[in-house]
Amino acid sequence: MSEGAAADGGDHPTVLELQAVARTYKTAAGGLTVLNGASLSVGRGELVGLVAPSGAGKSTLLHVAGLLERPDGGDVLLEGRGCTALADRPRTLLRRSRIGFVYQFHHLLPEFSALENVVLPQMIAGRTKGEAKRAAAALLDRVGLTARASHRPARLSGGEQQRVAIARAVVNRPALLLADEPTGNLDPATSETVFDLLVQLVREEGMAALIATHNLALAQRMDRVLTFEDGHIRAMTD
Numbered sequence: 001m002s003e004g005a006a007a008d009g010g011d012h013p014t015v016l017e018l019q020a021v022a023r024t025y026k027t028a029a030g031g032l033t034v035l036n037g038a039s040l041s042v043g044r045g046e047l048v049g050l051v052a053p054s055g056a057g058k059s060t061l062l063h064v065a066g067l068l069e070r071p072d073g074g075d076v077l078l079e080g081r082g083c084t085a086l087a088d089r090p091r092t093l094l095r096r097s098r099i100g101f102v103y104q105f106h107h108l109l110p111e112f113s114a115l116e117n118v119v120l121p122q123m124i125a126g127r128t129k130g131e132a133k134r135a136a137a138a139l140l141d142r143v144g145l146t147a148r149a150s151h152r153p154a155r156l157s158g159g160e161q162q163r164v165a166i167a168r169a170v171v172n173r174p175a176l177l178l179a180d181e182p183t184g185n186l187d188p189a190t191s192e193t194v195f196d197l198l199v200q201l202v203r204e205e206g207m208a209a210l211i212a213t214h215n216l217a218l219a220q221r222m223d224r225v226l227t228f229e230d231g232h233i234r235a236m237t238d
Helices: 058-065 088-098 114-124 129-142 158-170 188-205
Strands: 014-027 030-043 047-050 073-078 099-103 176-180 208-212 224-229 232-235
Touching: 014 058, 014 208, 030 058, 030 073, 030 208, 047 058, 058 176, 058 208, 088 099, 099 158, 114 129, 114 158, 129 158, 158 176, 158 188, 176 188, 188 208
Parallel strands: 030 232, 047 208, 047 224, 099 176, 176 208
Antiparallel strands: 014 030, 014 073, 224 232
C-alpha cells in the first residue's frame, strides 16, 4: 500500500458506509437534488446491487462512494475512516490503494496491450515494473486471457476488454470494488461470463462490491439489492 494510504482499518468488517449523504447540482433551472440523505453500508466479501432508472443518481452515488466527488452533506466512511473532510491528496491515495472501479465502457488505454493496461495502475501505486508484470500476467491467466495479453484493446472482443478492465480494477487488491453497469454493453451470454468472473474475484479476495446494474436477473444473484426513492436508498423487494 502506497505511503500508508490505506488507513489502519484493513480488518474493519464494514468496508463502505454512506451516512446521510446529500448531493445537489446547480442547473439553469435551479438546484437539482440527486442524493438526499442517502445511507448504506457494504461489508467485506459482500456483493450489493444497486438498481434504479437512468437519471436516478446511481452514477453520482458511485462517484461519491469512490471519492471522486465530495458530498454536500453527510459522510463517506472507508474501512471506518471518514473521508469527506480529508484533503485531496489523502483522498487520492485512498482511492488508488483501496478502491477499484469497473465501468460499462472498459476505458482501457488503446495504445497499450492488455498486460500493460493491468501493469500501469500497479506502477502508479508504487510496484516495480517487474513485480507489476508478474502480477498482471497471473491475473490475466486467472481471467482466461493469457493468450491475449500482448493484444491491444482494438484486437479484443467486448467481453475480453471487460475482463481486462476487471483485472485492472482488482490487481491492487482493493477493499472496495465499485462497478457501474459492468455488463451493460455486452450480449447476454457474455454478460453472464463477465458477471460470474466478477463474483468469483470478489468472493475470493474478500472485497466489498457495490454494483449498479439495469439487469434484474444479475442483481437478484447478489447478496442484497438496493434502489433509489426520492434521493434515499432503500432495500428492493420482490
